[in-house]
Amino acid sequence: MTFPPRLGRGVKNGGIGLALTGAFLSLAFFAAPALAAAGHADPGEIGLQTPVTPIAREMDFFHNIILMPIITVVSLFVAGLLLYCIFRFNEKANPTPSALTHHTGLEVAWTVLPVMLLVVIAIPSFRLLDHQLIIPAADMTVKVTGHQWYWSYEYPPDQGGGFSFDSYIKDDKDLKPGELRQLAVDNEAVVPIGKTVLVQVTASDVIHSFVVQSFGIRIDAVPGRLNQTWFKAEREGLYYGECSKLCGEDHAYMPIAVRVVSQDEYTTWLAQAKKKFASTAVPVHYAENAARD
Numbered sequence: 001m002t003f004p005p006r007l008g009r010g011v012k013n014g015g016i017g018l019a020l021t022g023a024f025l026s027l028a029f030f031a032a033p034a035l036a037a038a039g040h041a042d043p044g045e046i047g048l049q050t051p052v053t054p055i056a057r058e059m060d061f062f063h064n065i066i067l068m069p070i071i072t073v074v075s076l077f078v079a080g081l082l083l084y085c086i087f088r089f090n091e092k093a094n095p096t097p098s099a100l101t102h103h104t105g106l107e108v109a110w111t112v113l114p115v116m117l118l119v120v121i122a123i124p125s126f127r128l129l130d131h132q133l134i135i136p137a138a139d140m141t142v143k144v145t146g147h148q149w150y151w152s153y154e155y156p157p158d159q160g161g162g163f164s165f166d167s168y169i170k171d172d173k174d175l176k177p178g179e180l181r182q183l184a185v186d187n188e189a190v191v192p193i194g195k196t197v198l199v200q201v202t203a204s205d206v207i208h209s210f211v212v213q214s215f216g217i218r219i220d221a222v223p224g225r226l227n228q229t230w231f232k233a234e235r236e237g238l239y240y241g242e243c244s245k246l247c248g249e250d251h252a253y254m255p256i257a258v259r260v261v262s263q264d265e266y267t268t269w270l271a272q273a274k275k276k277f278a279s280t281a282v283p284v285h286y287a288e289n290a291a292r293d
């Protein structure tokens with residue numbers, strides 16, 4: 001399988017102002033052609049990484065189409081009002097100030113309008129939360145454990161797995177051509193395309209955070225606690241993430257790499273991995289979907 005091309009869907013930042021950038025981003029959402037999934041950030045890119053799961057797409061829509069235009073308009077409006085007041089009502093321009101202290105219509109407007117804005121934001125926001133938190137029936141489970149400073153993955157025995165392995169960052173000197181510095185790992189997690197994957201996340205020492213941007217997942221790995229999230233990748237490729245909780249001196253050196261492959265390739269990988277990681281056979285059964293009780 002070829003390494004995913006380094007194409008992103010973000011906009012190149014040409015040093016435009018933040019507000020303009022926001023409006024730009026919203027435009028980019030419509031204008032951007034469907035490029036191959038990147039699974040990592042590219043230099044100069046802004047915006048969210050290319051989404052490859054239904055949740056990540058919904059997050060992308062929420063951010064680019066709902067939040068970004070609203071915050072852009074609100075910021076410009078408030079900045080405009082501020083400038084107007086500074087120039088129109090300063091002591092020089094307005095030597096005799098008005099004695100007006102209340103304006104019922106205005107006060108109702110500046111209370112009701114923001115409330116309406118918040119309701120507009122709340123509806124898609126709660127819908128997204130609902131889709132993220134109510135985990136659908138899973139096709140398979142992967143258990144992820146954060147350690148200082150690497151990740152380990154366990155594939156349950158009742159789903160053809162029964163092994164676990166550690167995933168460490170690759171040293172610069174070990175990088176093969178095309179592999180990304182600071183992101184490439186020795187053992188990637190592998191999942192099949194189009195399957196709902198339940199990810200159970202915990203940690204062995206301190207709190208870590210398991211994040212894969214293109215999947216739209218971000219969940220804390222807490223010692224003694226089993227957190228759950230899910231994703232359903234719709235595109236093959238190699239998707240990277242990072243630990244997103246300050247967890248110690250090598251926090252920046254524990255990348256996450258998940259490879260999405262066809263069902264056939266997955267079956268082949270599973271058989272190979274079972275042999276390769278035979279010494280780490282996992283006897284425990286933890287594939288219950290605890291979120292569904």
Ligand SMILES: [Cu+2]
Pocket residue numbers: 146147207208209243244245246247251254
């Ligand atoms: Cu960490």
